[in-house]
Amino acid sequence: MIELAYQPWFLLSLCGLLLLGMGLVVLLLALQVRELRRRDQARETAIESLQNLLRARAPAPVRGPDEHQLRLARQFDELRARQERLELQAMEAHGYHQAIDWVRRGADVDQLVRKLGLSRGEAELLQALHRAREAG
Numbered sequence: 001m002i003e004l005a006y007q008p009w010f011l012l013s014l015c016g017l018l019l020l021g022m023g024l025v026v027l028l029l030a031l032q033v034r035e036l037r038r039r040d041q042a043r044e045t046a047i048e049s050l051q052n053l054l055r056a057r058a059p060a061p062v063r064g065p066d067e068h069q070l071r072l073a074r075q076f077d078e079l080r081a082r083q084e085r086l087e088l089q090a091m092e093a094h095g096y097h098q099a100i101d102w103v104r105r106g107a108d109v110d111q112l113v114r115k116l117g118l119s120r121g122e123a124e125l126l127q128a129l130h131r132a133r134e135a136g
Contacts, residue, residue, distance in 0.1 A: 099123070103130045 065073070099116050103126050107115075112123035 096126075099126055100130070103127060 095116065095118075099112055099118055099122075102112060102116065109120065109123040109127055112118045112126065113120055116123075118126070
């Protein structure tokens, strides 16, 4: 057997068989790659058709507020703030009307501060205006 291993025709035959076997392996691998690519393409097509089906059946996506809605919200906030300012002014005006009536009836600064909750400066100003009006 040792003599056979050194024969050139034997070595060439052995190399030929190895090459043939490697060629077969490469061919089988190429066929598997081809099959995997075909399956991959089929899956991509199926995914695309499912996505199209979902898009067709799904409701419109929920979007954030558009510019018109944002503008209306800003206007609403401005109106609310304005209304609050007007209500505050009305309350303050009512309080000052009451204080003016008290001053006309002879209330002093301490009474205006204690009973009506005015600051001392407000009460003194009302007294001074009332005196000036009576004098003028």
